[in-house]
Amino acid sequence: MLKRFLFLLAAVFCITEISSAQNQVSIAENTNQNAGYFNTTELSFSKGFLKENTSFYTGLQTINGYRFNKHISAGIGVGVDQYFYENYNENGYKTGETYLPVFTDMRVHFGKGKTQPFFSQAVGYMFCIRQLTEFRDSEYYNNIGGIMINPAFGVTTALSEKTALNFSLGYRFQEVTIKNIPYYYYNSYPFYQSVTWSAHYLTLKAGLTF
Secondary structure (H helix, E strand, O other): OHHHHHHHHHHHHHHHHHHHHHHHHHHHHHHOOOOEEEEEEEEEEEEEOOOOOOOEEEEEEEEEEEEOOOOEEEEEEEEEEEEEEEEOOOOEEEEEEEEEEEEEEEEEEOOOOOEEEEEEEEEEEEEEEEOOHHHOOOOOOEEEEEEEEEEEEEEEEEOOOOOEEEEEEEEEEEEEEEEEEEEEEEOOEEEEEEEEEEEEEEEEEEEEEO
């Protein structure tokens, strides 16, 4: 009788341990679901929303990084942004400088299912790679770009096991520094200054994650 009891107790213990191990494996698999390298490529449109800023950017960016699990990912991004500003003399917009943004990107997805909301935070620097036409070959008014910060909220929808469609709306803080601005002359020698200005934009993005 005692042997039967001990055998039954051992069997229950083994079944419990196997079940516990299976649960731990299941939890680990769920935690690491979708882990791996990814690429996100997006089109963007940024419009100044303050009264004194009517300028806008159009751009393309690509992000390569690592997805730690189904909720958190981080990567490095690079893109091209074209700046447009209002030409009051001709009642329209004129093409401005071209910038190369380089930035870090972190995203946090919420919930479960095919469609998930997410929060993203991009921080980086925009390098001016094409000056205004009138200053392109000049030693004056040298645009060196500036800091960019772009938090956003969005929605991602899975199109397949490894592909998703993303839409987001965010806020973009942008600084631009212009160096070698002559502000007065003394005995025909110019004195220079640097000016940094900042602007605020609403940003729309749409793209795909692979």
